[in-house]
Each structure stands twice: as C-alpha cells, then as structure tokens.
Amino acid sequence: xxxxxxxxxxxxxxxxxxxxxxxxxxxxxxNLQWYRQNSGRGLVHLILIRxxxxxxxxxxxxxxxxxxxxxxxxxITASRAADTASYFCxxxxxxEGSQGNLIFGKGTKLSVKP
Amino acid sequence: xxxxxxxxxxxxxxxxxxxxxTCSQNMNHEYMSWYxxxxxxxxRQIYYSMNVEVTDKGDVPEGYKVxxxxxxxxxxxxxxxxxxxxxxxxxxxxxxGKGGASGYTFGSGTRLTVV
Numbered sequence: 001x002x003x004x005x006x007x008x009x010x011x012x013x014x015x016x017x018x019x020x021x022x023x024x025x026x027x028x029x030x031n032l033q034w035y036r037q038n039s040g041r042g043l044v045h046l047i048l049i050r051x052x053x054x055x056x057x058x059x060x061x062x063x064x065x066x067x068x069x070x071x072x073x074x075x076i077t078a079s080r081a082a083d084t085a086s087y088f089c090x091x092x093x094x095x096e097g098s099q100g101n102l103i104f105g106k107g108t109k110l111s112v113k114p
Numbered sequence: 115x116x117x118x119x120x121x122x123x124x125x126x127x128x129x130x131x132x133x134x135x136t137c138s139q140n141m142n143h144e145y146m147s148w149y150x151x152x153x154x155x156x157x158r159q160i161y162y163s164m165n166v167e168v169t170d171k172g173d174v175p176e177g178y179k180v181x182x183x184x185x186x187x188x189x190x191x192x193x194x195x196x197x198x199x200x201x202x203x204x205x206x207x208x209x210x211g212k213g214g215a216s217g218y219t220f221g222s223g224t225r226l227t228v229v
Binding site for chain 1: 162173206
C-alpha cells in the first residue's frame with residue numbers, strides 16, 4: 001500500500017498555540033495535499049503542495065515538503081477551538097501537472113481547548 | 115453550487131442483499147473515486163476512475179464494483195454485502211486539468227451498516 005502515515009495520531013493543545021502535524025510517505029509523488037474532516041463529515045481540501053515546492057502558505061496554514069525525506073508537515077498557527085477536527089495528508093500520483101490519484105493517510109485528530 | 119452528491123446518507127441492510135450507493139458531481143470532473151473510512155484505518159481507496167469507461171482498483175476493491183458510463187456519475191455496487199463492509203463511504207471528484215490546485219471535492223458520506 002502507498003498509504004501515508006500522519007504523526008501524531010492525536011494532538012491536544014490550548015487555543016492560541018500552534019499545532020504541527022507530520023506526514024511521511026513511501027514512494028515518489030506528484031503532489032501532497034492536506035484535508036480537514038469535522039466529525040463524520042466529508043473531507044475539505046486545505047492546501048496542495050507540488051513535488052517541486054518546498055513551502056506553501058494559506059492564511060494560518062503553513063505546509064512544508066521534503067521530498068528527500070519523503071515527509072511533509074502542516075503547521076496551524078494561533079489555533080482556535082473551531083480548528084478541532086481530524087487532519088489528513090494525501091499523496092498524489094499522476095502525470096506532470098495533474099494532481100492524479102490520491103492516497104490518504106490515517107489522520108491526526110486535533111483537539112483545541114478554549 | 116458545485117458539489118458531489120451521494121445517496122443515501124444512511125443505509126442499514128442485510129447480508130447478501132445487493133445495493134448501490136450513487137454518486138454524482140456537477141463540476142464536469144474527470145477523476146472520481148470511492149473511499150471507505152474505518153476507525154484507526156483512515157481512508158482507504160476502493161476504486162477510482164480517470165474518465166468515462168476508465169476504472170481501476172484501489173487498495174481494497176474486493177466485494178465492490180463500479181461503473182463510469184457517464185462523466186457525472188460513479189455508482190458503487192455491493193453485489194453481496196457482508197458485515198465487514200459496514201463502514202463510512204465517501205465519493206470524491208477532481209479535475210484532471212494541468213495545474214489544478216483545488217484538490218478533491220468530497221461528498222457528505224454514506225454510513226452503511228450490514229447486519
């Protein structure tokens with residue numbers, strides 16, 4: 001299986017703190033994406049980083065990608081109670097320029113306490 | 115509104131009774147995919163389709179069938195459901211266009227219980 005692995009499995013922090021989640025994968029990728037899932041609901045796309053990029057920002061989100069280590073991290077700054085959710089990384093395999101087929105990891109469950 | 119629509123949202127059925135979970139998208143996306151989500155296992159891909167009449171197996175295809183006769187629809191068929199197929203199922207779609215950066219759009223999920 002090409003499934004990635006997130007670390008930690010669960011993370012509990014106070015509102016205002018930063019949250020960092022990591023993702024490792026096994027084979028060469030075209031892109032890596034992060035998704036959020038509120039309990040039992042569909043996943044929502046957060047950010048995509050391509051294999052030739054090293055860092056990307058979107059609002060309070062910062063994603064890094066290290067293809068030599070086959071790993072990525074998602075940083076949420078100044079967390080809020082509304083950020084409480086599960087976060088998944090997904091690795092994309094496909095031809096250049098296409099996001100291709102996505103394989104998801106097992107997720108990190110983030111709890112932000114007010 | 116751009117969306118992926120799955121039906122039904124909830125389904126309880128008995129072992130061996132054939133069922134179909136429908137998935138439809140209104141974004142003219144080429145890619146469509148089915149995932150199942152189980153506690154501790156994350157999302158595992160069942161089948162995916164890169165375009166009409168093109169489908170391929172994911173990591174856990176056993177016991178499932180799919181078809182892609184039209185671009186907008188990608189039904190998931192369980193010919194003879196078993197209790198180990200009790201799960202939360204998600205359909206997702208995506209544009210295959212070069213430079214696409216919008217990710218996959220997910221449906222709201224179908225919670226299936228097989229007794």
